[in-house]
Amino acid sequence: MKVIFLDFDGVLNSDRYIKDCGHTGVVIDPEKMELLRKIVISTDAEIVLTTSWREHWDINPDKCDSTGALINTVFAEYGLKIYGKTPVIRPERENEIKKWLEDNPQIKDFVVLDDMRLEADFLTGHTVKTSPFRAALTEKDADEAIAILKG
Numbered sequence: 001m002k003v004i005f006l007d008f009d010g011v012l013n014s015d016r017y018i019k020d021c022g023h024t025g026v027v028i029d030p031e032k033m034e035l036l037r038k039i040v041i042s043t044d045a046e047i048v049l050t051t052s053w054r055e056h057w058d059i060n061p062d063k064c065d066s067t068g069a070l071i072n073t074v075f076a077e078y079g080l081k082i083y084g085k086t087p088v089i090r091p092e093r094e095n096e097i098k099k100w101l102e103d104n105p106q107i108k109d110f111v112v113l114d115d116m117r118l119e120a121d122f123l124t125g126h127t128v129k130t131s132p133f134r135a136a137l138t139e140k141d142a143d144e145a146i147a148i149l150k151g
Helices: 015-021 030-043 052-056 066-077 093-103 139-150
Strands: 002-006 046-049 082-085 109-114 127-129
Touching: 002 030, 002 139, 030 066, 030 139, 052 066, 066 082, 093 109, 109 139, 127 139
Parallel strands: 002 046, 002 109, 046 082, 109 127
Antiparallel strands: none
16 A cells, blocks of 8 residues: 655645635645545555644544544545545644654655655655745646555
C-alpha cells in the first residue's frame, strides 16, 4: 500500500484562492482536488490526513462533526476516500507521521504533501513542499509526488 500524508491549508488551498473565493471555514480549491485525484489514480495511494482539520474527521462518518462531513462530501465528489489520519502529537507533524508509520509498519512507499518544511531524516526523499501563498499544490508538485510513490 502507498500512502499520501495530506495537509490541507497551503496544499489544497492557497492564500490567493481563499481571498478570491471570499469564503471562510472549510475552503478547498477544486483545481487542487483534481491534482490530488491525479496522484491517487496514478499511484493507487491511500490518503492519510495530517492536516489540523483531521480533528473534525473520523473513519466512522457518524463521528464526524459538520466540518468532517463536509470533508467527506468534497472528497466523494472527486471519487476520493480518506483512509485514516495521524494521531495528534503536538507540536511536530513529523512525530505524528512517524507514529502512524510505526503503527503501520507494512507501509514503505509514502509521500508527504505539506506547505511546511519537514526536516526529519526519515522524511528525506518523501516530501513535496508546496507554496502556500500563491500556488499551493501545482502540476509539478503532483508529478513529483507520483515519482516518489512510484519509486
